[in-house]
Amino acid sequence: MRVLHVITGLGVGGAELQLPTILSRTRHHADVLSLYNPGPVADRLAAAGIGVRDLGMRRNTELSALPRLTRLIAAGRYDVVHAHLYRAQVYGRAAARLARIPVIVSTEHSIGETHLERRRMTAGVRALYLASERCGQVTVAVSETVRDRLVRWGVPARRITVIPNAVDLDRSRYDPVARTRLRTELAVPPGTVVLGMLGRLDPVKRVDLALRAIAPLLTEGRLFLVVGDGPELARLRALAAELGVADRVRFTGERHDVGPLLSAMDVFLTASEQETFGLSALEALAAGLPVRYTTCPALVGLDVPQARPVPGTEEGLRAELAAVLDAPPTDRRPVETIAARYGVAAVANRIDTLYERLAAPPRT
Structure with missing residues (x-):
């Protein structure tokens, strides 16, 4: 089958990085088109x-x-068009319908409670989304949380299927050599305990909350590593200076070497106000890190002792982080539950099987 993936853009982001991950294991010919x-x-x-x-x-x-x-x-004479992200969903599904493509699919990566990809979920945004949704057959939700939000927004439940994001275990695996190299690059003193966060620096990620919570804990021998770029970066740098911990916080900016970065950490935190999946937490678990998270739909219903939900308050976060920072170092083996449910091969197979099912002629 010939499959065209239409996506809004191909900058670094969770939905964007899913494409090379999934397409590395697809059994169909795939092309990608970005709107910009x-x-x-x-x-x-x-x-x-x-x-x-x-x-x-x-x-x-x-x-x-x-x-x-x-x-x-x-x-392109495609058999399938698969749209990702709001603008590509609006244009891509409509264009595929006009081009008479037999199978039109979309994946919803980023619907929150109040925002869709950092845009307010206004009546106009909703109307365009639902109108274009009718041009396709199926919307893939990356978690049950996303499925529930789509249904509440007006997408018929029968037109939604849940297929999670994939976790590239090879990309995330713990590497002691990379740990040493990256810590040297980032000027992390030997023996330092590193708490880390990874992701786009948007207000919804609440890195400022995490910084306020952890600042009193950044005593000698501890460091906070913040990986990512975004509109909050300058404000977060200023906040670290205001809190008196600028010398114990490292802002790396945008980086793509996820495995070495996770290897350099000892504890992983995500303090998001809302999430649709929680890929960074799963990658951290694949790297064998203890994870503390305020919300992570991908972990709902899973028994993962290494991952613990924490309160979304400054005091609550500080208490939980103090406990995990004082705990003995953990064994850096990946969590097998994550591999079984979210491994690339399994997720890619489910997506390919969906295409094949939708393309199959109806039974008589």
């Missing part, structure tokens, strides 16, 4: 031999992009 901003993930896909194109959109309301996209899809 090809970004570094496009280079990664191209290096893997996957065809990547950029539609070159410049604004959300560029209606002339719809016929261009329709012609590209029709010319």
Whole structure:
């Protein structure tokens, strides 16, 4: 089968990084088209031999992009079009319908309680989403939490299937050599206990809350490693200075070497106000780290002793982090439950099987 994945952009983000992860194990021919901003993930896909194109959109309301996209899809003679992220869902599903593609699928990665990919979930946003949803057959929800939110938003339950994000265990696996190398690069003194966070620095991630909670705990021999970039970076740097811990906080900016970064940490924290999946927490568990999280839909219903939910308050976070920082070091083996449920091969197989089921002729 020929599959075209249409995505809003290919900068570094959770949904964007899922594409090279899943496509590394697909059994179908796959191409990728970004509406704009090809970004570094496009280079990664191209290096893997996957065809990547950029539609070159410049604004959300560029209606002339719809016929261009329709012609590209029709010319590719695709069996499946799979859309990812809001703008690509609105344009991609409509264009695929106009091009008479037999199978049209979308994955919902980022629907929160109040925002959809950092945009307010207004009546207009909802109307466009639901109208384009009718152009396809199935919306894939990356967690039961996302499924429930979609149903409340108006997507019929019968048109939703849950297939989780995949965790690249090889990318996340603990590497003692990489640990030493990266700690040297980041000027982490030997024997330092490192608490880490990883992800885009948006207000919803509440890195400021985590910083306030942990600041009194950053005594001699402890350090806070914040990996990622985003609109909050300057404010967070200023907050670290205000709290008097600037010398014990490392802001790395955007980085792609997830495995070595997780290997360099000793404890992992995510303090998000809301999540649709919680990939970074799963990657940390794959690296054998103890994880403390305020919300992680991917862990709902799983018995994972290494991961513990924590209160979303400064005092509650501080108490939980104090306990885990004082605990003995953990064995850095990956959590087998994560491998069984979220391994790349298993998740890619479920997606490919969905395409095949939707493409199969109806039984007579």
